[in-house]
Amino acid sequence: MRKTRADAERTRDQILDAAEMTFFERGVARSSLDDIARAAGVTRGAVYWHFANKVELFLAMQDRAWLPQEDLCEQLADTPERDPLTTVADVVCDMFRRIATDESQKRVLAILLLRCEYTDEMADALRRRKDADCSLDARFGALFAAAGDRGLLHPAFTPALAQGAFRALVFGVFRRWLEAPEEMDLTTQGCAMVRAFIQVLGDAPSLKAASA
Amino acid sequence: MRKTRADAERTRDQILDAAEMTFFERGVARSSLDDIARAAGVTRGAVYWHFANKVELFLAMQDRAWLPQEDLCEQLADTPERDPLTTVADVVCDMFRRIATDESQKRVLAILLLRCEYTDEMADALRRRKDADCSLDARFGALFAAAGDRGLLHPAFTPALAQGAFRALVFGVFRRWLEAPEEMDLTTQGCAMVRAFIQVLGDAPSLKAASA
């Protein structure tokens, strides 16, 4: 039983993996550190050596995964000067595809959205999500505003309304897939919904019949 | 200290009220029965008299409130033979309005969606939600299918796609409001998003330009 520091890093990762699985299966609150340690093949001593407590373990697990919001922000950072609406749809569908093929990220997001109660202790975890949401809203806001300026939006939608509805749609689709992956495929049906919505958003009748 | 059976019913309701508040504030998992009893002004003895354990208390709390899905189903049961899309929008917006004005129901739904981890113990609670979802899907499915048959749907959407997107949008809007009620008003902005979406859904260019 000799542990080089590379070994230590590996057990740390094993603990994080075990936390992912255990949180996903039993929920965060009902997962004891002993459950996680056992799943990782170690004892609570190892867990307490690497992490101060369950909350810090949870945060480390969250930090190891990419939040989709951060992912989207990065994608939107270097986007060419194309049609803003198509850009938005492409980026979201691309993210859907990446998440659907990454089991680990899927588990983490399922934990964050379905297996975890956000109380005062979890304030840090929640704040990170909110921050990511906020900066994402800024990027999306700019794109929808650009679409509005160029007259690309259906008159039923102001830019703000379109952004809010789009955000709700994307979240709803994603959450539904997390809840029942067997009933809905994210990359086909999910992307189809997103693209169809973007299409009708840009299908501005005002361009054809100006003031009927 | 004399308790008539009407008094007993009242303390039972007080316990349920206290459970609502406590679950909402601290989350279900972190709420002990002693917390709830204290909040209700009784002891754990009273709680254990009326409810077998925390899960049963939770289920009783859930049963006392109307799930929005059941609410919607009831509304859709006796709807006239109008435009199906407008009917759908009206019913959803009406539900939004009712929930926004009912603090208790808002709390319960926030618990169900944000403050509760669905593990194996909570299978009953989850099943009830799923059942309600299912029968709601059937009703919505019929309406969207009718809209499709009458050529009222934008060609970008099949009936099934429209239904899925609409469901995701409504859920996303609702969830966003629950998470940040101060950033978004359900009855104004939420209804606006729903109505705008329904409007562009029905804005079928195929009727004007048949085969351009």
Place this chain on the structure above:
DNA sequence: CTCTTTACATACATTCATGTATGGATAATG
């Protein structure tokens, strides 16, 4: 007016999870 049942409060036993303290074996360091 008895007697039983209701509707709790109180007290107790037990389990479970946590946090910490300690020990030990090896790796890293000089």
Place this chain on the structure above:
DNA sequence: CATTATCCATACATGAATGTATGTAAAGAG
């Protein structure tokens, strides 16, 4: 090679939550 720091297992102490058992005062039934 001696020393120290790392990495983890084991053991212990504590508190919190649960479930149950018991006590009890009043209500309801006859």
